[in-house]
Amino acid sequence: MALGAPTSADRATSALRDLIFDGELPAGSDHLESELARRLGMSRTPIREAALRLAAQGLIELRPRKGVRILPLAPRDMREIYEVLTELESLAAARAARAGHPPQALAGLAAAIDDMDRALNAGDRLAWAEADDRFHVELVRLGGNARIVSIAAMMSDQVRRARRVTLFMRPPPVRSNDDHRAVLDAIARGDADAAQRLHHAHRSHASKMLTALLETHRLKRV
Amino acid sequence: MALGAPTSADRATSALRDLIFDGELPAGSDHLESELARRLGMSRTPIREAALRLAAQGLIELRPRKGVRILPLAPRDMREIYEVLTELESLAAARAARAGHPPQALAGLAAAIDDMDRALNAGDRLAWAEADDRFHVELVRLGGNARIVSIAAMMSDQVRRARRVTLFMRPPPVRSNDDHRAVLDAIARGDADAAQRLHHAHRSHASKMLTALLETHRLKRV
DNA sequence: GTATTGCTTAATGCATACGTTAATTGAGTC
DNA sequence: GACTCAATTAACGTATGCATTAAGCAATAC
CATH class of the missing domain: 1.20.120.530 (GntR ligand-binding domain-like)
Known part of the structure; x- marks a missing residue:
C-alpha cells in the first residue's frame, strides 16, 4: 500500500510533538497559533489542525487569545x-x-x-x-x-x-x-x-x- | 465563570454526535464535508474541526475524497x-x-x-x-x-x-x-x-x- | 472482452481575508 | 495612588478561493 505524502498538518503534528518532548516548548508555556505557523513555515490552518489533534491527546490545551498551552504535569x-x-x-x-x-x-x-x-x-x-x-x-x-x-x-x-x-x-x-x-x-x-x-x-x-x-x-x- | 457562547465548531460537534447517535448518519455511511456543511448551515471550516474532534473520539474516520465515514462496530x-x-x-x-x-x-x-x-x-x-x-x-x-x-x-x-x-x-x-x-x-x-x-x-x-x-x-x- | 491510457471532475488541504471580541492601555476621576 | 471606563489592538473563529490530485470514466489498443 502506498502511503501518500504526509500533509502539512501531519508534519505540523509531529513537529509540535517533537518540540514538546524535547522541551523546546516548555511545560506551561503559551504559544500563539500565528507564532507556531511562522516557526513551522506554514499557514495557521494546518497548525490549528495539529493543535486540535494534540489537544485531543491531552498534550496541549487551546485557550482563545492565549494561544496553545503546553500542559504541565502535576x-x-x-x-x-x-x-x-x-x-x-x-x-x-x-x-x-x-x-x-x-x-x-x-x-x-x-x-x-x-x-x-x-x-x-x-x-x-x-x-x-x-x-x-x-x-x-x-x-x-x-x-x-x-x-x-x-x-x-x-x-x-x-x-x-x-x-x-x-x-x-x-x-x-x-x-x-x-x-x-x-x-x-x-x-x-x-x-x-x-x-x-x-x-x-x-x-x-x-x-x-x-x-x-x-x-x-x-x-x-x- | 461565564461560559462563552458555543462556537460553530461546538454546535457542529454536538449536532454530528446527535445525527450519529440517532442513526440519521448510519454506521458505515460516507458524508462529504461540503454536504455536512450545507446540512448544518455553516462553512466547511467548523465542520472539519468537528470531524477532527469526533475522529479523535473514535466515532468517525476521515478518508480523503471519500468524506467522513461513520465507523461501524463489529x-x-x-x-x-x-x-x-x-x-x-x-x-x-x-x-x-x-x-x-x-x-x-x-x-x-x-x-x-x-x-x-x-x-x-x-x-x-x-x-x-x-x-x-x-x-x-x-x-x-x-x-x-x-x-x-x-x-x-x-x-x-x-x-x-x-x-x-x-x-x-x-x-x-x-x-x-x-x-x-x-x-x-x-x-x-x-x-x-x-x-x-x-x-x-x-x-x-x-x-x-x-x-x-x-x-x-x-x-x-x- | 479485457486492459491501458488519458481526460474530466470534484473533494480536499491549505492559504488568505475579515469580522468579532477579549485583553490591554491610557486618560480621566475620585 | 487606586479605580473606572473608553479606545485600541490583535488573536481567534469562520468563510472563501484555489491549486492539487485522486477517483471515475471513456476511448483506444490488444
Missing part, C-alpha cells in the same frame, strides 16, 4: 496516568498470555529486554528508556486490543516529559528487567494470571517510585 | 471496548470505595438505581438505559481520576449505537440492579476489593451478553 496527573497504564497494560499482559502466541511472536519483547540489559551495562539511560518504552508498547500490542494500544500510547505520551526528567534522578533500574523477564515468562507459558499480577506489581512499583521522586524534588509541574 | 470492537470499560470502571469503583465519600456524595448513584427500578416497572427501556448510563458515569466520576472519566466517556460513546440496538433485543435487565446495589453498598462501606470485584463481574457479564446477542442476530456491524 504529581496528581502522574498518578492518574499510571493508574490507567497499570490497569490496561496488565490486562494486555493477561490477554497476551491467553492468546498463546508462538515463541517467535515474543521475540520483540525478548529483544527489548536484552537491549535494556545492554544499555544498563553501558550506563546509557536514554537507550534504556527507549528499550523500556519498546517493551511496554510491544506488550500492549501482543494483547491484541486496539483500543488499549491507542490509549496506552496516549498516556505514555502524556508522561513522556516527566519520565525524561526522572530518568536521571532515579536509581539505576537494575531490578526492572527481572520484572520484565518474569512477565515475558508468564506470557510464554500461557499463565495469564501470573502475567497480569506480575505486570501490575511492576507498574505499580514504578509509579510509586516516580511520583515520590517528583514530590521529593518539589517538582510541582513538569 | 462484535470484536464491542469486546475491545467493554474490556476497557470493565477494567477502568472497576478500578474507579475501588477508588471510590477507598475515597471514603460521605453518604450524600453517593446520592447520585442511589438515585440512578431508583430510576432504573422505576423505569423497569414502567417497562420503559429507554429511561432505564438513560439511568444506567448515569449510574456508570457517576461511578466513574466518584473514582476521582479525570483520565478514566474521559476514557470511559469515549468508550461509552463508541458503543452507544450498539447498546441502543440491543436494548430491545435483550431480556429485561431485572437482575442488573442487584449488581448496582451491591456495588453501591461496597463503596458505601469502603470495601474497595468487593466494589472492584463486583463491578468487574457486572460489566463482564453484560459484555458477554451483548456481544453474544449481536453475534446471534448476525449483526456484523452496527
